[in-house]
Amino acid sequence: MKLLCAGPTSIDKRVMDAMGQFLTNPDLDPEYTKFHRNVEKKISKLLKTEATSFLMLGEAIMGLEGAVCSLMERGERVLVLHNGYFGKGFSDYVERYGGKAVELKFDYRRGIDLKKLNEFLDKDSDFSIATFVHCETPSGITNSIKEIAGALNKRGILTIVDSVSAIGGEEINFDEDKVDILIGGSQKCLSAPVGLTTITISQRAKEKIAKRKTKVSSYYLNFENYYNYTYDSFDFPYTMNENLVYALNMALDILFEKDSINLHKKYAESTRKTIEKAGLKLYPLDSHSNTVTAVLSPEGIDAREITRKMREHGMIISGSIQDIEDKVFRIGHMGNNINKENFIELFQKLDIVFEELGVKLKTSLKDQFEKEINK
Ligand SMILES: *Cc1c(COP(=O)(O)O)cnc(C)c1O
Numbered sequence: 001m002k003l004l005c006a007g008p009t010s011i012d013k014r015v016m017d018a019m020g021q022f023l024t025n026p027d028l029d030p031e032y033t034k035f036h037r038n039v040e041k042k043i044s045k046l047l048k049t050e051a052t053s054f055l056m057l058g059e060a061i062m063g064l065e066g067a068v069c070s071l072m073e074r075g076e077r078v079l080v081l082h083n084g085y086f087g088k089g090f091s092d093y094v095e096r097y098g099g100k101a102v103e104l105k106f107d108y109r110r111g112i113d114l115k116k117l118n119e120f121l122d123k124d125s126d127f128s129i130a131t132f133v134h135c136e137t138p139s140g141i142t143n144s145i146k147e148i149a150g151a152l153n154k155r156g157i158l159t160i161v162d163s164v165s166a167i168g169g170e171e172i173n174f175d176e177d178k179v180d181i182l183i184g185g186s187q188k189c190l191s192a193p194v195g196l197t198t199i200t201i202s203q204r205a206k207e208k209i210a211k212r213k214t215k216v217s218s219y220y221l222n223f224e225n226y227y228n229y230t231y232d233s234f235d236f237p238y239t240m241n242e243n244l245v246y247a248l249n250m251a252l253d254i255l256f257e258k259d260s261i262n263l264h265k266k267y268a269e270s271t272r273k274t275i276e277k278a279g280l281k282l283y284p285l286d287s288h289s290n291t292v293t294a295v296l297s298p299e300g301i302d303a304r305e306i307t308r309k310m311r312e313h314g315m316i317i318s319g320s321i322q323d324i325e326d327k328v329f330r331i332g333h334m335g336n337n338i339n340k341e342n343f344i345e346l347f348q349k350l351d352i353v354f355e356e357l358g359v360k361l362k363t364s365l366k367d368q369f370e371k372e373i374n375k
Helices: 013-019 030-047 061-071 084-094 114-123 145-154 205-210 242-257 260-277 302-313 340-356 365-373
Strands: 052-057 077-082 100-105 129-133 158-162 181-185 198-202 290-298 326-332
Touching: 013 242, 013 302, 013 326, 030 198, 030 242, 052 242, 052 290, 061 129, 061 158, 061 181, 077 205, 084 129, 084 158, 100 114, 114 145, 114 205, 114 242, 145 158, 158 205, 198 242, 198 302, 260 290, 260 365, 290 365, 302 326, 302 340, 340 365
Parallel strands: 077 100, 077 129, 129 158, 158 181
Antiparallel strands: 052 198, 181 198, 290 326
């Protein structure tokens, strides 16, 4: 199956080969620690910061939960900004760990509106933490970290940002953008296997954690265990999976070889133009993501039919979730999915699927994509 979905993405053979190595005992070998810290530094480099980054063994949801339970104390009010499903999901972590989630909902087809956020904050800014999502993957919308985290930072509010589907594919300036905790995942634009969460954390967030009056309600998810670990002679709170880290290391080296941000932009723009020129409609009304394109299914066609038929043609693209499950299909131009031949094949197969479904397009998607990408 060819993967052109919104993650997990396809993986370069060099990454799988690196993963297959078995070299050492990660608990007992100081050379491993050095290597591991260097991989963490590559994450910071990707975010143009000297701030601490660390890796957690687990899928990225673990990082989202860990960020909330490490930074927040029981009873605290947390501002949950949401213009999509992952954004709203933060309320669940907040409430489970005894916080009070105050939701501010935005249009689910647009980026978070800075004006509306500021108007809200003028009335109520009594929060020490706010959460939001960088790229809302199910709807293909990328929020501006710079604007939103900047506005929150001005009011002294720390930000937790879910950048799982954007890290490596969208420009991030961790320091300048004033983010406090940024969560990434290995399996989207980084194109490494599922299983690692990346965390980058500001000094401001570390200080809040250091001043906690109550203990973090989780051992495994406690961020301080990762960046301040000093128990016995061990460097990590639990045994690391060296193979996943070798894979991530190679995936990052491959990413640094390319002009990853511009490559994502180019494929995203070509995909959007192709879709629109063929007479199809994009789901987002602004703030289009450079890592995933969400397309509205034509009138009368269930989007799940499109993804099912694409699988019959050997290609996995994504559907969506909840109330847009039947209305939206998505193309992931993420990391190692980006490859001209695969994209031409994708649009060729989509041409066939639409014909099978009796949908008349204004132009062949394949021909249009070839024009756009070769501009
Ligand atoms: C993929 C993703 C996650 C991780 O969620 P899974 O459903 O476990 O893949 C978290 N946040 C965002 C925005 C994502 O795209």
